[in-house]
Amino acid sequence: MIFNNKEQAFELNRRGIELKKQGDYDGALAHYEEAKLFDPINKNCYLNCAKIYTALGNEKAFENLLIFKHLDFIQSNQANFDIAQKTDFATMYLYSDFIDTERTVPPTRAIDIMNSNVGYKLLGFDINTMFNAGFNIMQHDLSLLQHHEIEDTLIHNYRKKLLGIDFTGRSLRESKFEPLVNTVGFIVMANNLKFDKQYAPEEIVEIYAM
Numbered sequence: 001m002i003f004n005n006k007e008q009a010f011e012l013n014r015r016g017i018e019l020k021k022q023g024d025y026d027g028a029l030a031h032y033e034e035a036k037l038f039d040p041i042n043k044n045c046y047l048n049c050a051k052i053y054t055a056l057g058n059e060k061a062f063e064n065l066l067i068f069k070h071l072d073f074i075q076s077n078q079a080n081f082d083i084a085q086k087t088d089f090a091t092m093y094l095y096s097d098f099i100d101t102e103r104t105v106p107p108t109r110a111i112d113i114m115n116s117n118v119g120y121k122l123l124g125f126d127i128n129t130m131f132n133a134g135f136n137i138m139q140h141d142l143s144l145l146q147h148h149e150i151e152d153t154l155i156h157n158y159r160k161k162l163l164g165i166d167f168t169g170r171s172l173r174e175s176k177f178e179p180l181v182n183t184v185g186f187i188v189m190a191n192n193l194k195f196d197k198q199y200a201p202e203e204i205v206e207i208y209a210m
Contacts, residue, residue: 009039025052041201043071054136055162061136066208069129084125085118092127095179101147110183124186134185
């Protein structure tokens with residue numbers, strides 16, 4: 001069977017998903033990474049990589065999250081903006097305490113940023129990516145975890161969730177800390193996404209190369 005580049009990328013991505021379900025995370029990543037070579041602007045390849053890299057604590061997670069989100073953002077349509085504009089973000093982002101250990105980042109910071117620009121509302125609307133970005137930061141920040149008294153079990157269970165592994169009890173995603181993690185993720189994504197000018201899809205991969 002002969003594939004064009006996009007079809008080859010789709011097939012590699014599909015095979016990667018199968019390998020992930022089988023617990024072969026290295027094999028899955030190898031297929032996702034190869035898929036990028038055939039279709040560098042296929043956002044799903046970056047999302048799938050990001051999930052495994054995040055669960056494994058690999059530094060490549062954040063790069064893949066940025067590329068995925070930027071590609072996803074430029075592919076959004078007016079309907080996406082309209083939905084985001086009408087969304088009430090309070091339950092998703094309003095935490096009960098200051099975000100940082102120095103108590104300089106108020107719990108409303110993410111919502112305040114979103115209210116300044118509809119583009120940020122569209123960013124915040126992708127709650128899954130914001131949570132994963134926040135989790136990627138927080139799982140390595142012992143002082144932040146201790147400050148908010150986050151149990152190790154919640155962290156470990158969310159790693160399992162990202163990898164498709166069954167677990168008992170709750171993960172961080174189903175806990176009272178979800179708005180905190182969402183807020184951390186939103187702030188770090190808003191600060192690092194390069195929306196200062198328009199880039200061609202082919203350029204996006206290069207501008208986030210780490």
